[in-house]
Amino acid sequence: MLLGISPDWIPTLDNFVAGHNAELLSALNLALNKSQAERGFYIWGETGSGKTHLLQGAVEKARTLGLSAEYARGRVPAAAQLVAVDDVELLDDAAQIALFDLYNHQRESGGILLVSGMAAPAHLQLRGLIYQVQALSDEEKALALQQHAQARGFILTPEVTQYLLRHGRRDLPSLLGVLDALDEHCLRLKRAASVPLLKEVMRNAV
Amino acid sequence: MPDISLWSECLHFFEETLPPQQFNSWIKPLHCEEIADKFILTAPNTFILKVIQDRFLPEITKIVERSLTKKPQFEFKIGKRTVSPSSPKILPEILVEPVIQINNKNHSKLNGSLAFENFVTGKANQLAHAAAMQVANFPGTIYNPLFIYGGVGLGKTHLLQSIGNLVKKDNSQAKICYVHATNYISDVVRAFQTKKFDEFKQFYNSLDLLLIDDIQFIADKPGTQQEFFYTLNSLIDSNKQVVITCDTFPKEISGIEARLTSRFSCGLTVAVEPPGLEMRVAILLQKSATLNHPIKEEVAFFIAKHVRSNIRELEGALNRILAYAKFHKENITVETSKEALKDLLSAQNKQVSIENIQKTVADFYRLKVIELLSKKRTRTIARPRQMAMCLARELTQLSLPEIGHAFGGRDHSTVLHACKTIENLRNLDHALNADFNLLNQTLRN
Numbered sequence: 017m018l019l020g021i022s023p024d025w026i027p028t029l030d031n032f033v034a035g036h037n038a039e040l041l042s043a044l045n046l047a048l049n050k051s052q053a054e055r056g057f058y059i060w061g062e063t064g065s066g067k068t069h070l071l072q073g074a075v076e077k078a079r080t081l082g083l084s085a086e087y088a089r090g091r092v093p094a095a096a097q098l099v100a101v102d103d104v105e106l107l108d109d110a111a112q113i114a115l116f117d118l119y120n121h122q123r124e125s126g127g128i129l130l131v132s133g134m135a136a137p138a139h140l141q142l143r144g145l146i147y148q149v150q151a152l153s154d155e156e157k158a159l160a161l162q163q164h165a166q167a168r169g170f171i172l173t174p175e176v177t178q179y180l181l182r183h184g185r186r187d188l189p190s191l192l193g194v195l196d197a198l199d200e201h202c203l204r205l206k207r208a209a210s211v212p213l214l215k216e217v218m219r220n221a222v
Numbered sequence: 223m224p225d226i227s228l229w230s231e232c233l234h235f236f237e238e239t240l241p242p243q244q245f246n247s248w249i250k251p252l253h254c255e256e257i258a259d260k261f262i263l264t265a266p267n268t269f270i271l272k273v274i275q276d277r278f279l280p281e282i283t284k285i286v287e288r289s290l291t292k293k294p295q296f297e298f299k300i301g302k303r304t305v306s307p308s309s310p311k312i313l314p315e316i317l318v319e320p321v322i323q324i325n326n327k328n329h330s331k332l333n334g335s336l337a338f339e340n341f342v343t344g345k346a347n348q349l350a351h352a353a354a355m356q357v358a359n360f361p362g363t364i365y366n367p368l369f370i371y372g373g374v375g376l377g378k379t380h381l382l383q384s385i386g387n388l389v390k391k392d393n394s395q396a397k398i399c400y401v402h403a404t405n406y407i408s409d410v411v412r413a414f415q416t417k418k419f420d421e422f423k424q425f426y427n428s429l430d431l432l433l434i435d436d437i438q439f440i441a442d443k444p445g446t447q448q449e450f451f452y453t454l455n456s457l458i459d460s461n462k463q464v465v466i467t468c469d470t471f472p473k474e475i476s477g478i479e480a481r482l483t484s485r486f487s488c489g490l491t492v493a494v495e496p497p498g499l500e501m502r503v504a505i506l507l508q509k510s511a512t513l514n515h516p517i518k519e520e521v522a523f524f525i526a527k528h529v530r531s532n533i534r535e536l537e538g539a540l541n542r543i544l545a546y547a548k549f550h551k552e553n554i555t556v557e558t559s560k561e562a563l564k565d566l567l568s569a570q571n572k573q574v575s576i577e578n579i580q581k582t583v584a585d586f587y588r589l590k591v592i593e594l595l596s597k598k599r600t601r602t603i604a605r606p607r608q609m610a611m612c613l614a615r616e617l618t619q620l621s622l623p624e625i626g627h628a629f630g631g632r633d634h635s636t637v638l639h640a641c642k643t644i645e646n647l648r649n650l651d652h653a654l655n656a657d658f659n660l661l662n663q664t665l666r667n
Binding site for chain 1: 402538542545622634
């Protein structure tokens with residue numbers, strides 16, 4: 017079940033539920049505040065662990081700090097003060113050379129380079145600070161769902177959260193996708209979010 | 223006054239009789255002066271001096287004797303050649319900007335932090351280091367081009383930059399260009415597009431020292447190769463130093479013209495190998511001291527034992543440990559290092575499938591997978607089944623109904639019950655807890 021997350025929700029470093037990734041979050045913030053000497057990051061982990069959120073959040077924060085920042089998935093963008101390249105596995109040979117070139121450029125210019133991928137670092141030649149994004153526990157996922165609902169302006173009861181965690185796919189993008197669909201469904205029907213409405217949404221999405 | 227003609231005669235003799243590489247290596251770096259009836263031979267280092275004394279002194283003596291009435295006296299010194307009109311292969315005196323950049327965006331200046339002083343040497347790179355030192359002390363006179371090859375992250379760029387920095391230190395007016403091969407390609411393309419080939423050629427041909435990194439990237443680019451061939455010839459012919467790095471031996475680079483690879487080999491080719499354990503430890507100790515966070519030797523040994531492939535990876539591991547210690551406000555010990563590198567050291571990111579969990583758990587308890595999925599509810603089967611369900615919840619993102627379905631069509635509440643049972647038992651039963659941890663670890667790695 018894959019539902020698009022609403023475009024008005026913006027992933028930021030502040031709305032990232034850190035869980036076991038507090039050190040990674042702190043390292044990214046330090047790099048953005050220039051208190052961290054290492055400017056290169058390789059962030060890896062399985063699908064849905066939050067890599068894209070972190071990369072897009074870092075780009076958003078860089079821009080609010082007045083830095084030039086670029087995010088790209090499956091290609092290598094032009095150099096900027098912060099460049100985030102998501103899903104490094106998608107790069108073809110030419111793009112990999114371009115990434116290597118960008119890596120050297122960022123090192124020389126003091127720019128930040130964030131690269132994400134599924135592969136463990138043993139397979140990668142670019143070096144910097146390497147972090148595995150640890151998946152959230154069910155309790156942390158529940159917290160993330162609460163925060164997300166709050167950001168969208170609706171109340172999520174513990175029963176709805178529990179039902180979603182017990183019956184839905186438990187990776188965060190899928191969970192948030194269902195939540196967005198639930199919100200839209202509730203708005204359409206002008207009713208509060210409840211387990212029966214959630215069941216309807218989940219049934220329709222299958 | 224030095225007898226220039228006598229020394230020129232010596233040079234001429236050796237140039238005629240020795241193979242060019244030997245002449246360039248041993249005779250060319252020598253400087254001769256005649257002071258108070260003594261011939262003072264200055265060699266750049268003790269190694270060259272010893273070779274001169276052992277192998278070439280009898281010949282030199284013979285040549286000098288022919289023009290003198292008495293037996294010549296020689297004195298030997300170690301030192302640098304001084305600039306004189308008789309040594310045209312020294313960097314020119316009047317030069318322009320230290321680094322000219324065709325394109326400010328792409329061209330790199332020398333990185334002052336990469337110097338010989340902080341380059342850790344060991345068995346793996348001592349030859350490359352010695353050759354680089356020679357080249358930096360006597361650019362354009364000994365090994366030209368110097369071709370350094372080796373795997374990723376072994377210090378080739380460090381050597382390249384060190385040469386540039388030392389040459390710049392000795393002669394601040396020298397025109398030095400450090401360029402990564404991909405930037406050289408961009409320059410060629412830009413020169414084509416903007417029809418500024420004369421400017422391009424003028425820039426590269428006017429250099430005193432060209433340091434080009436990762437030459438393998440010009441493979442399958444015939445236009446760039448042709449231009450680089452001309453640049454290389456022009457610089458070498460005018461005794462300007464060229465240093466090239468590559469990931470492989472010249473003859474093994476595919477997609478590069480034979481005339482170019484053969485030109486690469488006409489100077490000196492040296493390899494940098496992956497560092498051994500002691501060298502890795504030395505690198506870590508030095509790097510951590512440079513970062514003002516010196517680590518203990520036991521910590522350096524721990525990292526060096528686990529991170530073997532290259533220096534860049536070693537530095538990455540060290541940086542991660544420093545970041546971990548800073549974040550958790552802990553001292554750097556072997557234990558904290560283990561914790562910090564936990565995910566870095568995992569060899570591969572294995573996607574755990576529910577089938578894999580079922581098979582691993584069944585094997586562990588000497589059951590058949592089919593028994594795990596059956597309706598049987600005896601303790602010997604039900605407990606492993608609950609264990610497998612709990613692991614599936616922990617290690618996969620499947621929903622509880624999906625997990626239940628994979629275990630013989632069970633309900634999501636059965637999965638929930640299994641998870642709760644195992645969680646409770648783990649607090650009460652040490653053996654079961656150990657089994658759970660072992661299975662969890664096995665499946666993750």
